[in-house]
Structure formats: structure tokens, C-alpha cells
Amino acid sequence: MIRIANVTKAYNENAKPAVNDLSFQVNSGEIFVFLGPNGAGKSTTIKMLVGILAQDRGTIEVAGFDNLTDSLEMKKRIGYVSDEPEFYEKMTAIRYLNFIDDLFEVPAEVRKIRIEKYARMFEIEDKLGNEISSYSHGMKQKLGIIAALSHDPEVLILDEPMVGLDPKSSFLLKEALRAFCNEGKTVFFSTHVMDTAERVCDRVAIINQGCLIAMGSFAQLKANSGEQNATLEKLFLELTDKEEMPR
Amino acid sequence: MTHSAVIASLVKAYFSGSRIATSLGLPLAKKKRSKAMTFAGKIGLGILLAISFGYMAVMLGFNFYSYQVTGQSLLGTSSLGFFMALVIDFVILLVFSLFSTSGIFYRTKENQLLMTLPITKSDLMISRLIISYLSFFVMHLFVCLPAIVVLFFLPFSLSSLLGALIFLVLSPLVPEAISAFLVTLSIRIGWRKNSRKGGELAFSIILILAIILVYGLGMRMMYATLMEDSASIMPLIELATVAMKYLAPMTFLAKAAAGEMSIGFVWYLLIFAGVCILAELYIRKHFFYCVSVVQNGGGATRKSSHSVLYKAQSPIISLYRREWTNLLSSSGFAFELFGETFIPVILIVMYSAMGIIGQMSEQISMISSSPSFPAIITAALLFMAVMNMCSSTSISRQGKYFYLDRSLPCDSSTFVKAKLLFHMVFGFAPSCLYYAVCVAFFKISPLWLAWMIPMSFLAYLVSGACGLYFDYKSPMLDWKTAQQAVKQNKNGLLGMGMGLAYILVQGAAYYFLTSLISPILGIIATLVIGACSSMLFLDLAFKQASKAYSPA
Known part of the structure; x- marks a missing residue:
């Protein structure tokens, strides 16, 4: 349903890319959570997905439509909740x-x-x-x-949707998202709330400094880390810290 | 940090901080414009602005000088010109700051942060007053400098230097303190709680009346002086005498500036200080209360006053309705654009009040039999059609919301059509009424409407498309106050300039073809020029919109 291939985006010619060679795919009927520290490139990616920003390189397809050449058809199939x-x-x-x-x-x-x-x-x-x-x-x-x-919409794209919601509304939103996906539709959202991500997502992608550093189901991430009892929060911190260490 | 350092930081932060669009990191489009082009554009615009403002400053100076000379000969005082400058400056600053004070003092978003910082009420309030002072200082200079130049025609004295300096530096504080006091009072007594729109409407009416008053005082004297019409001058002098009596503090300052220093000058200083101190004490006392009332959305939860209707409309109509919502969302937008559209009505009211309408109708009756008269009327109304900023600030008025349009499932042409529809309804529809009134009032054959109405339609179309082209090309989205999006928007000037060129080309074609070949050919030529221009500018607007709505 969503296909991102080798996408790079920089705000200025000489600046470090906000998103760097990003590639992943989100399937129909899936709740896909996009995680990353502040400034990792989550919102930039989402803004490219919904047609506000254009990538410098690579291709983006949502519901089979290219975000640059078929943007109108793509937008007709998207429901977007902005970060503010x-x-x-x-x-x-x-x-x-x-x-x-x-x-x-x-x-x-x-x-x-x-x-x-x-x-x-x-x-x-x-x-x-x-x-x-x-x-x-x-x-x-x-x-x-x-x-x-x-x-x-066929695809729901939400940028930090839980911010400002009370616990009941947050719970109801999660229920609504699950019901939405059960109809074969797709949810793509970014969040900082690890607990929500852990409980709701089918798959998760972790992005740091514009690059994808991990992707898979929660179980897969745990298996890859070798820690079966790890929480998503712990995995997230380990992965993002590891990425930042050598820099 | 000392108090003055805190205040300086607050003022600096206000002017250099919170630029919405740039902070979002959303470029409108990748502009590939050479530095030379940008520089040339800036120089060109600078020259145009300098010419316009220079011309208006000379007009003002001429007016003040006329008052000064007339006062010398009829009232025996040289202070009348300076007095008029003080009155005009006071009215302009008071009314314009009434619009902005609540934004600068109470509604600014940064208050949410500033209220949590260890800043004293006094520092915060003084910083707002300085911001208000600096925001209108250029406007103040525009009136003040011609008045000071006119003083050079009088013998130099220490008191005139002192008067000029006080006018230049201190006098703006009084209208701004009064305006801050009035806004604070209105919030304090709950006026703004549930009827903010009513308050803004009242301010708008006051502003229109003030502009009529100021414009009328200026133009009337110039007209009377140029025509050497003593019958017209006398009522004005009587009015000025009464004003000088009742506005005694200004009279004292004006007399001092004109070298007629008296004990009254001390009164001026005392009243000046008294007004500022009282306003400061009152605002300081209620500052935090007013900030919290305004930041909490007016202090009262608005009751549901609109029924919940589920009504489907076409995207164009829905976007068109959004244009209205956007226009009415700010008194700054509404005043500017309604003012432009209803200029003919304002002028009629103003000329009636000044007694010019009677003289005009006498003169008009002499030329109304001329075959060119309908064309003159048409040209005048077409001029008003293109002198508007409805479309040329349309995208800018959306501000930060413009970027969200890119995520909406609409073709760029739908947005353009909706904006053009708004422009036509807002401008062209009232213009039809003006033409009908002119035809009836001047007893022109109604057959002329068959030419006038299409001409007006084409002029609004050209003006709308051209304005949209400029605003899509380089919208001003990172404004902090609504007035900036309209008044300080170069796209408005560019749109009006292009519209003026369009009228001149049409006028020239009409004049030459009518006088050299035949009036029918002149009429046809103007319509053909209008149709071709509208097609050209529509094409440009659609192309530019397509770029603006594409992801950047």
C-alpha cells in the first residue's frame, strides 16, 4: 500500500539530508509505526508521503500512485492528521x-x-x-x-496522533485504527509513545538521522536483539544509541 | 540582568523571533533566481516605493505649509500647520495602534512563554509599549518629517527645535498609551469576551471616519488654496480655531514649535506625562489578567450558536467559502479589502461631508454632454477595479495554512478558480451596482452599460489573475500580524502596478482609435485588449499555482 524506495530529501543543497536513502514497504491491513528521536526525519517522510514535500531522489507510492506524478489520485486515498x-x-x-x-x-x-x-x-x-x-x-x-x-481513506497517515489526547480518547483511537485496518486498509503513524507503539503496531520502523536502522514486527526486533524480554523502549534506546556512538 | 537589558531582550525577541513558515522548514518552491535579478527587483521596488511615498510626503508638506501660511495671514499664528500635523499624526497613530495593540500586548503567542518566565509585569508591559512605538515609528515619520521641513520656513528658535524634537521622539507615546489603555479597558470590562467582532467593527468604523477626517482636512485645504477659494477656506479656519481651543495640549506644542513659546508648553508636558503615567499604571495593574483572559480565548467558552448541518458543496464553492472565512478571520484583512471595494461609497460620503459633491455636480453637468464622458466614468471605475489587493494577497493571507492545501485532493486549478470566483464576487458584483448608479446619476444612456459591464468584468479578471500570479510566485506567508500580509506585501503593489498599466494601455488604445478612426473601433479594441490580457494572466496564474501546489 505504501512503497518508499531510496528516498533522499535535503532542505538545502549543502545540508545533511533530513532523510537519506530510505526504503521500506507497508502492506494493506497493517498498522505501521514509525519511530525515531527528535529530528530523525519522521515528519519529513510523512510530509513527502502526503504531498507537502517532494523528495530529491527516489520514489514514493501510496495506494499505487506516485506522489509526484499522480499526486491528486494519491491524495484522494489518504487521510492525514498533521503533527500540529x-x-x-x-x-x-x-x-x-x-x-x-x-x-x-x-x-x-x-x-x-x-x-x-x-x-x-x-x-x-x-x-x-x-x-x-x-x-x-x-x-x-x-x-x-x-x-x-x-x-x-484507504491509507491513514498520522503524525504524532496521541499528543494531547486524554487516556480514553487515546484508547478509542487505537481501537478505531485497529478496526480501520481490519477492513484491509493501512495505518502509518509516527509516535514517541513506545507503549502505544508496542501494543498497537503490526510492524515498526526505527529511523535515526534520516536512515532506517531497524524494521520488523516487535517479535522480530526482539529476536534480532537477542533479548526476549526487552521492551520496545529498551530496543529503541539501544538501537538509536548504537547508531549515534561512532559519530 | 538589569531591567533595561530584560526589556531590550524582549523587544529584540519580538522582532526577530517566531517566523512561522521558516520554522516549519517548508520551502514554497525551489527558486532559481539569480542574485542580480533579485537585486534589480529590490532596487526597482525600492524606487517605486520611494516615488510613491515621496509624492505623498510632498503632498502632506504642501498641506501643512498651506495651513501655516493661512494661519499666519488669517489667525496671526504660524503654528496652524504644525498643529494640523500633530492632529493628523495623533489620529493615525491612535487608530492604527488600536488594531495592533491587543495583538502586541495580549494576543501574541509568545505571551504563553513569557508569562512563565521570571519577568516583572512592568518590564513585560514596557517592552510591549516599545514594540508598539517602534512598529508605528515609520508611519509617524511619514507625517512628522514633512511638518518639520515646513518649520524651516519659519525663523529658527530654540523652542522650535525643542517642539520638533518632542514631536519626533515623544509624541507617538501618547496615542499609543491611550490605545493600550482603551484595549485594556475593553478587555477588563468584558467587552471583548463575547463581542470581539463587534469591537473590531467599531474600530474599523472609527478608522474609516478618521481617515476621512484626515484626508478631508488635507485635501480640502489644498483644494481651497489652489483654487484661491476664500469662501472654502473660512469654514476650515473656523474649524481649526475650534480644534485649537479644545485640543489645547497640541496647540501648546505647536506654538512652541512655531517659536511662540508660552507657559502652556509646561501644561503640555504635564498632560503628556500624566496621560502616559496613568495609562501605564492602569495597564500594569490589569496586564496579567488581560493576558490570561485573551489567551484563554476571551474568558468564556463560546456556546454552540451554529446548527450542525451536513451539506455537500462542490470543491470550488467550498474553497470560495473558505476565502470568506479567511477574510473575516481578521479585522486587518477585512478593513483593507472592504475599504478598497467600497472606496466609491467612502469618497461620496467624504465629498458630501466636505461640500465638494455640490461643486462637482455643477462642473460635471458642464462636461456630461461630452461624448467622452461615459469613457471617463468607465476609466475612473476601472481604475478602482485594479487598485485592490484582494487577489494579490490571497495566498499570503492564508499564512501557515497554505502548506496544508498541498495535502488536499484538489487540482491547483480548483484553488485558482475558487480564488477568482471570490475576487469577482467581492469586486465585480459591487462594481455593477456602481456603474448602474453612475448611469442613473449622470444621465448616461443605459446602452453604455453593455460596454461598461464587460469592461469591468475583464478588468476584475485581469486584476484577479495578475494578483494571483504574483502572490503564488512569492507569497508572504510568515507574517506575525494580519496587517503585514496585506499592507506590507509587495505583491499588492505589483498587482496594482500591473493593473494600472493595463488601464493605461486600454485608455491609450481607446483614445487614439476613437479620435483617429471611430469610437466603435475604440470600444472593440478595449474589449479585445481586455480579453487577450485576461487570457494571458489566467494562463500565468494557473501555471504559477501549479508550481505552488506541487510538493517542494
């Missing part, structure tokens, strides 16, 4: 959701069912008529998630 919940503050939440669904050309009756379902799930159904400026960070995050889910 940025919205038009003067819109009401329902207007924002209608706006997004208009662009994805979702019929009124269909969007009604989906928005009501997710708004009820995240407990903001009675606040949809409010201006977004009155929303808290967590509520904005929920709104972003509802907007991404309401057009029923």
Missing part, C-alpha cells in the same frame, strides 16, 4: 468537516453518518457547532482525526 492541529480557527468544527468532505466529494448523507459516528466516539458531538478557536489542543486533535477518517 492547524485549522481555520474562525470556522465551526462542522464547517471544517464539511469543507474537507467537500474537497473529497463525500455525499452529504454519507458524511453525516461518518461524522456523527466519530464525533460520538470522541465525545465532541455536542461541540461541532462551536468555533474551532474555542477548542482545546486535545479537541483539535480529535477534530483532525475525525476529518481524516470522515472521507474513508
Whole structure:
């Protein structure tokens, strides 16, 4: 469903690449977690996946569409939740959701069912008529998630979706992501919350300084490290520390 | 750190910090422009700006000089010109700072951080006042310098040097302190809690009235002086006499600057200090409360006032509606753009108030029988059509949200069409009404509308497409206050400049073809030029948008 091949991206010609020769594949029906320390290149990768940034080298395909040559078709199949919940503050939440669904050309009756379902799930159904400026960070995050889910994408790409969510909403999101994948769709998300990653993901990729340093299921990572009782957090720290040591 | 060092750091941080777009690391497009081209562009723009501002400064100076000379001959005082400069400067600074003060003092995002740092209320507040002072200092210089130059026509004295220095350095503090006091008071009494838009609307109306007043005072005197119209000058002098009586502190300073120093000057200094100290005490007392009220979204959770409707619209209409939301999201945007669109109405109100409309209608009745009259009216309204920044700041007004558009599943042409639709509805629709009113008022044959309306349509299309081209090419996305995205945006000037060139080309074609061959040919030529120009600029806008919405 997502295919990244030899992707390199630098913000300036002479700067060190933010993402360096990155390659991996995410399959349908999979929850794929992207881990890495701050500045590792996670958000850059995600911004390339959703069409905000272009890679300097390599190819990216989402749902079979190239991010540079077929970007419109690709975007129609993606639901994206950005790392910072940025919205038009003067819109009401329902207007924002209608706006997004208009662009994805979702019929009124269909969007009604989906928005009501997710708004009820995240407990903001009675606040949809409010201006977004009155929303808290967590509520904005929920709104972003509802907007991404309401057009029923094939691939859901989330950048740090758990930030700002209360424990219940965080739990509900994880349930929603699993249900989404059970329909054969794909979830790709970045997080710093190891516990979430460990419990939710089917596979995980760890990126450091723009390079992929490990990938596989949690069980595979544990087997590779030779520590059967290791937590993902421990593995992550070991891997990223090992990478940084020789530099 | 000393208090002054803390304040200096806070001011520096405000001006050099938080650039949104660059901090996100999202380049708009890979620009491959040579340094020579950039340099030439900057020089060209600099020259254009210098000419425009120089011209306006000369106009202001001429006005102040007219007042000064008239005051000398009719009132026996040389201080009238300087007094008018003080009034105009005060009004402009007060009104413009009313828009920005709440942003600088209370709504700025950095307050969330600053409130947690060990900074005294006083240091924080003084730093905001200095920021406000520096933000408007260039605007102040624009009015102040011509007034000081006009003083050179009077004999030099120590008191005039002192008066000029006080005007130059200290006088902006009074309107800014009053504006900060008014904004603080409005937050304190809860005015802004639930009716911020109402407050902003009130500020907008005050600003329009102030500009009308300032413009009217200036232009009326110039008109009266140029026409040597003593009947027009007398009411103005009477008005100025009353103003000098009631605005005594300004009169005292003006008299000192004109070398007519009196004990009143001490009163000026006392009142000046009193206003600043009282404002400072009041703001200091309520500063943290107001910051917390504003940072918490106005102090009250807004009740759901909108019904939840699930309504599907086409992407173009939805994006068009977003343009309205964006425009109305800030009083800075709304004021600039509504002001431009409703300039004809403002001018009519202003000329009526100044008594010019009666004189104009007499003069117009003499030339309205001329066959060129409909073309003159059309040219005037076309000029207003292209003198707007609706499209040329459209992408800039989106600010940081522009990058998110790249993740939306819309073709770049859909965004352009929505923006053009907004431009046409916002500008062209009212213009049809203006043409209809002109035809009725000036008793022009309604048949002319068959030419005027398409001409207006094409002018708005050219202006819109051209503005979008410039703004897509180099949008100003990292603004901190809404006014920067509009007022300080070079794309607005470029769009208007190109629009002006378009009108000049059309005008020249019409004039030569009408006078040399036939009026019909002139009409056809203007329409053909309009159609060709609109096709050219639409093509440019679509191509540029395609680049801007591509991943960078």
C-alpha cells in the first residue's frame, strides 16, 4: 500500500539530508509505526508521503500512485492528521468537516453518518457547532482525526496522533485504527509513545538521522536483539544509541 | 540582568523571533533566481516605493505649509500647520495602534512563554509599549518629517527645535498609551469576551471616519488654496480655531514649535506625562489578567450558536467559502479589502461631508454632454477595479495554512478558480451596482452599460489573475500580524502596478482609435485588449499555482 524506495530529501543543497536513502514497504491491513528521536526525519517522510514535500531522489507510492506524478489520485486515498492541529480557527468544527468532505466529494448523507459516528466516539458531538478557536489542543486533535477518517481513506497517515489526547480518547483511537485496518486498509503513524507503539503496531520502523536502522514486527526486533524480554523502549534506546556512538 | 537589558531582550525577541513558515522548514518552491535579478527587483521596488511615498510626503508638506501660511495671514499664528500635523499624526497613530495593540500586548503567542518566565509585569508591559512605538515609528515619520521641513520656513528658535524634537521622539507615546489603555479597558470590562467582532467593527468604523477626517482636512485645504477659494477656506479656519481651543495640549506644542513659546508648553508636558503615567499604571495593574483572559480565548467558552448541518458543496464553492472565512478571520484583512471595494461609497460620503459633491455636480453637468464622458466614468471605475489587493494577497493571507492545501485532493486549478470566483464576487458584483448608479446619476444612456459591464468584468479578471500570479510566485506567508500580509506585501503593489498599466494601455488604445478612426473601433479594441490580457494572466496564474501546489 505504501512503497518508499531510496528516498533522499535535503532542505538545502549543502545540508545533511533530513532523510537519506530510505526504503521500506507497508502492506494493506497493517498498522505501521514509525519511530525515531527528535529530528530523525519522521515528519519529513510523512510530509513527502502526503504531498507537502517532494523528495530529491527516489520514489514514493501510496495506494499505487506516485506522489509526484499522480499526486491528486494519491491524495484522494489518504487521510492525514498533521503533527500540529492547524485549522481555520474562525470556522465551526462542522464547517471544517464539511469543507474537507467537500474537497473529497463525500455525499452529504454519507458524511453525516461518518461524522456523527466519530464525533460520538470522541465525545465532541455536542461541540461541532462551536468555533474551532474555542477548542482545546486535545479537541483539535480529535477534530483532525475525525476529518481524516470522515472521507474513508484507504491509507491513514498520522503524525504524532496521541499528543494531547486524554487516556480514553487515546484508547478509542487505537481501537478505531485497529478496526480501520481490519477492513484491509493501512495505518502509518509516527509516535514517541513506545507503549502505544508496542501494543498497537503490526510492524515498526526505527529511523535515526534520516536512515532506517531497524524494521520488523516487535517479535522480530526482539529476536534480532537477542533479548526476549526487552521492551520496545529498551530496543529503541539501544538501537538509536548504537547508531549515534561512532559519530 | 538589569531591567533595561530584560526589556531590550524582549523587544529584540519580538522582532526577530517566531517566523512561522521558516520554522516549519517548508520551502514554497525551489527558486532559481539569480542574485542580480533579485537585486534589480529590490532596487526597482525600492524606487517605486520611494516615488510613491515621496509624492505623498510632498503632498502632506504642501498641506501643512498651506495651513501655516493661512494661519499666519488669517489667525496671526504660524503654528496652524504644525498643529494640523500633530492632529493628523495623533489620529493615525491612535487608530492604527488600536488594531495592533491587543495583538502586541495580549494576543501574541509568545505571551504563553513569557508569562512563565521570571519577568516583572512592568518590564513585560514596557517592552510591549516599545514594540508598539517602534512598529508605528515609520508611519509617524511619514507625517512628522514633512511638518518639520515646513518649520524651516519659519525663523529658527530654540523652542522650535525643542517642539520638533518632542514631536519626533515623544509624541507617538501618547496615542499609543491611550490605545493600550482603551484595549485594556475593553478587555477588563468584558467587552471583548463575547463581542470581539463587534469591537473590531467599531474600530474599523472609527478608522474609516478618521481617515476621512484626515484626508478631508488635507485635501480640502489644498483644494481651497489652489483654487484661491476664500469662501472654502473660512469654514476650515473656523474649524481649526475650534480644534485649537479644545485640543489645547497640541496647540501648546505647536506654538512652541512655531517659536511662540508660552507657559502652556509646561501644561503640555504635564498632560503628556500624566496621560502616559496613568495609562501605564492602569495597564500594569490589569496586564496579567488581560493576558490570561485573551489567551484563554476571551474568558468564556463560546456556546454552540451554529446548527450542525451536513451539506455537500462542490470543491470550488467550498474553497470560495473558505476565502470568506479567511477574510473575516481578521479585522486587518477585512478593513483593507472592504475599504478598497467600497472606496466609491467612502469618497461620496467624504465629498458630501466636505461640500465638494455640490461643486462637482455643477462642473460635471458642464462636461456630461461630452461624448467622452461615459469613457471617463468607465476609466475612473476601472481604475478602482485594479487598485485592490484582494487577489494579490490571497495566498499570503492564508499564512501557515497554505502548506496544508498541498495535502488536499484538489487540482491547483480548483484553488485558482475558487480564488477568482471570490475576487469577482467581492469586486465585480459591487462594481455593477456602481456603474448602474453612475448611469442613473449622470444621465448616461443605459446602452453604455453593455460596454461598461464587460469592461469591468475583464478588468476584475485581469486584476484577479495578475494578483494571483504574483502572490503564488512569492507569497508572504510568515507574517506575525494580519496587517503585514496585506499592507506590507509587495505583491499588492505589483498587482496594482500591473493593473494600472493595463488601464493605461486600454485608455491609450481607446483614445487614439476613437479620435483617429471611430469610437466603435475604440470600444472593440478595449474589449479585445481586455480579453487577450485576461487570457494571458489566467494562463500565468494557473501555471504559477501549479508550481505552488506541487510538493517542494
